[in-house]
Amino acid sequence: MSELKVEAKSRSEMLKQLREAHAVTVEQAQGLLRAQKQMHQSICKFIRENPKTVPEIAAAIGKPTHEVLWFIAASKKYGLVVEVGMCGDYPLYQRAKEAQE
Amino acid sequence: MENLQVDALVVGGGIAGMQAALDLADQGFKVVLVEREPSIGGKMITLSKVFPTLDCCSCITTPKMSSVAHHPNIQLLTYCELQSVTEAAEGFRVGVMQKPRYVDASKCTGCRNCEYECPITVPSPFDRGLGAYRAIRVPFSTAVPQAAVLDMENCILCGKCEKICAANAVDFTQQPETFDIHAATLIMASGFELTPLNAKKEYGGGALRNVIDPLMMERFLAPTGPYGRVLRPGDGKEPTSIAYVQCAGSRDTTLGVEYCSRVCCMYAIKQAMLISGALPLAEITIYYMDIRTFGKGYEQFYQNAQAMGVEFVRGKVASIREDAEQNPVVKVELTEESRTVERTHDLVVLSLGMLPATGSNEILGLPLGTDKFIAVPAPNASPCATAQPGVFVAGTAMGPMDIVDSIVTASAAAAAASAYIREHQKEAVYA
Known part of the structure; x- marks a missing residue:
């Protein structure tokens, strides 16, 4: 076995042991990740074609407006969503990939 | 040791x-x-x-x-x-x-590649929970030391951060x-700590999304804030009417805080002036018992805010409720007119005080x-x-x-x- 393979194997073994040692928090974090992925996909699907406001997104995906705003703010920070103008008093958001095309 | x-x-x-x-x-x-x-x-x-x-x-x-x-x-x-x-x-x-940071601060270059790679997003206390960062992150852009820290409570130990780190700084075994x-x-x-937002139940802090604390407003006004502009956290609306409730956490025997916190009048006036710049059409009202501008140049600052159109209303706010559009409705006793009125705003900031x-x-x-x-x-x-x-x-x-x-x-x-x-x-x- 090459040196790199040995290193990768020992690294993966170490992570496995750590996951066992932190089983409770890892399980909670995995649940959080699943919920976040689902929310992210729902939002992105809705703002792919046309930019939308937070209340429009919230109504479409059936989530509270403050939760949607938090996700939009997080996605904006990491460059996944951009602000593309205003609709009345509300900013419009679109998925970054489509907005930049 | x-x-x-x-x-x-x-x-x-x-x-x-x-x-x-x-x-x-x-x-x-x-x-x-x-x-x-x-x-x-x-x-x-x-x-x-x-x-x-x-x-x-x-x-x-x-x-x-x-x-x-x-x-x-x-x-x-x-x-x-x-x-x-x-x-x-x-x-x-x-x-x-x-x-343990689970990152070797002497090796970390603060490149934030680990942060971008991390799949878990968590509320950022730096942004008072209104913004987000990842389970592994550099706390904020100008942090010193400029080194990442891993939050083990929210980590799935996927190892992506360790893999992307060119400096080999991530160390899950740190003690x-x-x-x-x-x-x-x-x-x-x-x-100090700020008086808890929910200390006065009748003001709805913590329960009503559009009733916020002054440090949240500071983050909205900062260029690195969670939304990059002033929006209300309940639904992302750009507020056109903003109110400040003074002495919301000080000079109040019911809270056990009898002293004046000495900064609330000035930070409310400062924020009102900054909001006037960020949202020129917004109406800003400050409900106060008395304004204390005791420092050098402070009284002039107060007068400048009045000249800019900030409305100062002498009165004691009794309670805050929410209408169907998430707008906070402030019930205030106007002490100079001896009557009580209800006024609707888009966003209310409670001028909370300082606790040890x-x-x-x-x-x-x-x-x-x-x-x-x-x-x-x-x-x-x-x-x-x-x-x-x-x-x-x-x-x-x-x-x-x-x-x-x-x-x-x-x-x-x-x-x-x-x-x-x-x-x-x-x-x-x-x-």
Whole structure:
């Protein structure tokens, strides 16, 4: 076995042991990740074609407006969503990939 | 365990702690600065601008943070908790525990590749929970040290951060580290906490999404804030009517906070002026009992706000409820007109007061005043000396005060500590 393979194997073994040692928090974090992925996909699907406001997104995906705003703010920070103008008093958001095309 | 022998140990890496550490270090004293957060900077680094000059907060704080980090006479211990303090020969013996960052700060370059790779997003306390960062992150853009920290509670241990890190800095096996520090003198600069947002149930803080605290508004006004502009957190609407409720956490016997917090009038006026700049069409109302603008240039600042069109309404807010559109409806007793009215706003900021920070003060066991801040037995003769010889206090650890006064007391504490160290060095030579 090459040196790199040995290193990768020992690294993966170490992570496995750590996951066992932190089983409770890892399980909670995995649940959080699943919920976040689902929310992210729902939002992105809705703002792919046309930019939308937070209340429009919230109504479409059936989530509270403050939760949607938090996700939009997080996605904006990491460059996944951009602000593309205003609709009345509300900013419009679109998925970054489509907005930049 | 690592042993350190220094002239002074400063507890707290906010503006007062940094100033005291720099003043002592510039005189040639060896200083250890202990901070419980992963970065120094304290509350001040989260603010947008300072009153009454409206200078950029970050532009004042960041150079001081950098000076602390690079000063040859200062050893910086971040992400550390005070464990014990005992009197020892010629000073104090202090036990400090450094929490694991799960990142080797000496290797980390602050590139944030790990943060972008991490799949878990969590609320950021730096943005008062309204913004987000990842389970592994650099706490904020100007953090010192510029090193990532991993939140094990929210980590799935996927290993993506470790894999992407070119500096091999991620270390999931890191353990807490302890320091045994022998210091000739201590300076407490442990700062303050804001009155909890939900302290007065009738104001709806914590329950109504569009009733916020002043540090949230500071983040909205900062260029690095969670939304990059002023929006209300309930639904992302750009507010056109914003109200401030003064004395929402101070001068209130029902909260057990009888004192005036000394900064609320000025930060509310400052924020009102900044909002006027950010949202020129917004109507801003400040509900107050009386306005206290006691510092140099403060009264002029208040008059400027009035001239800019900020509405000052003398009255006591009784309660706040929400209408169907998430708008806070303020019920206020207009004291000059002897009547009660209800007024609807888009966003309400509760001008919360200052409470003493918990943690370090209890470990040191210093006598506290009736306000629960660290007692200063002779405020006129020795404004920074505590009841314990050799222990000095700076900034809001001794009571509510603004940034100007925090810096003044920090320099005063450093001067007193310097005189104390020199006196004891002299005694040691003659003994």
